[in-house]
Amino acid sequence: MSNALFVIAEKEFSDSFRNRTILAIFAIFFAISVIGIIGGIAEYQDTLDSYNELLSTAGTQERGLMDTRPSPMIIFGSVGALLVTMGALLGITSGFDLITRERETKSLKVLLSHPVFRDEVINGKAIGAGGALALIFAATIAVSIALMLITGIVPGGDEWSSIAIFSFSAFLMIIAYFAIALCMSAISETSGTALVYTLIIFILLSGLLPVLIENGAADAIAGDAPTMPRMIQSVSIDSREGGRNFQAMTESEDFQKYREDIQDWRSRRQAVIDIASLFSPTMSFDSISDALTSTSSMTVTVRSGPGGGMIAQTQASDTSESILSHLLALLAFPAIFFGIAYMRFMRMDLR
Amino acid sequence: MIELTDLTKRYNGVAAVDSLSLSIGEGEIIGLLGPNGAGKSTTILMTTGLIEPDGGEIRIAGYEMQKEPKRAKALIGYMPEDVGFYPRLTAAENLDFFGKLYEMEREKRKRRIDDLLVLVGLDGVQTQVGGYSKGMRQRLGLAKALLNEPPVIILDEPTANLDPVGVSDYRRIVREAAAAGSTILVSSHILAEVSVICTRIALLSRGKLVADGTWQEIADHGKGVVIRVEGRRPLPEFPIQGISSVIYTPDRVGAVIAADHDIRDAISDLVASAGVPLRNLQIDSESAEEALLQRFREEARS
The missing domain is CATH 3.30.70 (Alpha-Beta Plaits)
Structure with a gap:
């Protein structure tokens, strides 16, 4: 790291902790995360108690159909939604005036008249402010994990991996909004304009896009859902608590076709939602968070067996591919927006 | 010390600076004068490496600005018009940050900052720069321009916001710097100020150098x-x-x-x-x- 890059990054890092707005949002982010974790711990304990109670009363056949032991990832699932809003705001607050502030205080000319390259200025600013965000986020995650451990919840090996992926994706989402804010700061004349543009993009990506996709675009692209045949009797048990979807039905050709059609339709619809969610850091993080923390990631199909008995078919959803694509999308967001900010800053007219 | 050769800059096809050549020697205090739109600011921005010329060459103590910008900039102390600083930092913290960019050693930096704050009358002011008046910022700007003990000092409208005491201090400091061998380029609209401080004047008009000489030589031209x-x-x-x-x-x-x-x-x-x-x-x-x-x-x- 060159001297100038290090000096600018160091200043930006310490500036983040002098900025009262960033500190206030950090305090709220931290408090909400800790409260969310405490609530998640209580929820996990309740789920675990229910599971243990069911386990003690269930027979051998029921045990085979029962859900796996509740995962401590339930705890992180409870803070995911809070992280989306406050984390994004933290990223936006750190980035929206990084460049415009220099222009408004007229310090940019002074700074660039020193022996520094322009790219060292924008890179240093991004590294410094991003580093401050990383520290804030790491502190929050560390406290969250400490709370879990203090209350006797010790994650297993896979769960540690899930916590790491969850934390990394949450951080990437924050960095994505930071990069968007930095980009707006580089293309705007004033901090106020940059903030307005960034908030518009945030609302668009985190609020409007999910609603439009879920309620309109997905159905429009996937088409109408197939109609269930009248003669078929079916019982559908959707157990959120158990985390598995049970479907019991009588066999017939019409119903077989309906079942295939509805699965195809659901797949098409989900594919549209999955692809669209790649264009929103919020939706990408939500997808990863859901995949990691949802207890309904296993689908159990119960069918009548040859002797009239019931056969349970368990199919683990393949979530790793989805997580990877969303992680890549979360990496692409900062890269694209930082790239735009970089180009704009390098060509900025200093007159 | 400063060599500008055939310097040209165009904006939308219009020449802001047109084949400007100017040579400024060690210890000279040169005033860059001209009516609005003459190309003074563009010349200063190019000389300080803040904008790229479309043509020509800038050399600072032999270092070409376009090819070795860091070496050339390291030799310049620049105070822009309406100089700005980081408002959440104190004067000393601001200077410390800029001193680090010049790669000044910690102890030397601290001593230099203390001396400069005394020199410009800002010693003992511990408040953040955000609370400074324009005059105080200008004094700090002068301290910043002198921070790295530069052989070339470029000052854009240096006395615009100074009170009479500040102007007097500024003149003394600039004369001392020139006496110590620094080359000083001053752009100003205040003719009286230029006449008092500058040993030479370059008069620009429409991006071209139309007169270069002492104050009296230029004023006497045809008059x-x-x-x-x-x-x-x-x-x-x-x-x-x-x-x-x-x-x-x-x-x-x-x-x-x-x-x-x-x-x-x-x-x-x-x-x-x-x-x-x-x-x-x-x-x-x-x-x-x-x-x-x-x-x-x-x-x-x-």
């Missing part, structure tokens, strides 16, 4: 000069070529002489040969300023 003479006894007649009029004071110990060029040497000799000790012999600077203003107007009209 007359007004000379004030004061003796300790009544003055003699002035049968010197080039004089258009002589107006004596009632007691004849003073006179205002209008001439077509600077004839102070001839006046001095004549007064001395008449046995009259001289009390004062100077160009009337107000008239010189008026003459320069006239040139400004002519250049602006052209």
Whole structure:
């Protein structure tokens, strides 16, 4: 790291902790995360108690159909939604005036008249402010994990991996909004304009896009859902608590076709939602968070067996591919927006 | 120390600076003058490496700005017009940050900052720069321009927000820096200020250098000069070529002489040969300023 890059990054890092707005949002982010974790711990304990109670009363056949032991990832699932809003705001607050502030205080000319390259200025600013965000986020995650451990919840090996992926994706989402804010700061004349543009993009990506996709675009692209045949009797048990979807039905050709059609339709619809969610850091993080923390990631199909008995078919959803694509999308967001900010800053007219 | 060769910058096809060549030596204090749109700011921005020229070359102590910008910039102390600092930092913290960019050693940096804050009268001010007046920011700007003990100092409208004490301090500091060997380039609209501080003037018009010389040489170009003479006894007649009029004071110990060029040497000799000790012999600077203003107007009209 060159001297100038290090000096600018160091200043930006310490500036983040002098900025009262960033500190206030950090305090709220931290408090909400800790409260969310405490609530998640209580929820996990309740789920675990229910599971243990069911386990003690269930027979051998029921045990085979029962859900796996509740995962401590339930705890992180409870803070995911809070992280989306406050984390994004933290990223936006750190980035929206990084460049415009220099222009408004007229310090940019002074700074660039020193022996520094322009790219060292924008890179240093991004590294410094991003580093401050990383520290804030790491502190929050560390406290969250400490709370879990203090209350006797010790994650297993896979769960540690899930916590790491969850934390990394949450951080990437924050960095994505930071990069968007930095980009707006580089293309705007004033901090106020940059903030307005960034908030518009945030609302668009985190609020409007999910609603439009879920309620309109997905159905429009996937088409109408197939109609269930009248003669078929079916019982559908959707157990959120158990985390598995049970479907019991009588066999017939019409119903077989309906079942295939509805699965195809659901797949098409989900594919549209999955692809669209790649264009929103919020939706990408939500997808990863859901995949990691949802207890309904296993689908159990119960069918009548040859002797009239019931056969349970368990199919683990393949979530790793989805997580990877969303992680890549979360990496692409900062890269694209930082790239735009970089180009704009390098060509900025200093007159 | 500063070499500008065929410097050109165009905006939307219009030349803001057009083939400007200027050489400024060690210890010179040069004033960059010209009407609005003459290209002064663009020249300064190119010289400090803040904007790229479309053509030509800038050399600072031999280092070409376009090819070795870091080395060239390391030799410059620059104070822009309406200088800005980081408002959440104190004066010392601001200077410390810029000192790190110059790769000054910690102890040297601290000593230099302490000395400079005393020099510009900001020692003991512990508040954040955000609370500073424009004049205080300008004083800090001057300290920043001197921070790395630069051989080249570039000042853009340096006295615009200073009070009379600040202006006096600024003149003293700039003269001391020039005496120590620094080359100083000053851009200013205040002609009187330039006349007091600068040893040389470069007059720009429409991006071109239209005059380069001392204050008087430029003011005299095609114009007359007004000379004030004061003796300790009544003055003699002035049968010197080039004089258009002589107006004596009632007691004849003073006179205002209008001439077509600077004839102070001839006046001095004549007064001395008449046995009259001289009390004062100077160009009337107000008239010189008026003459320069006239040139400004002519250049602006052209």
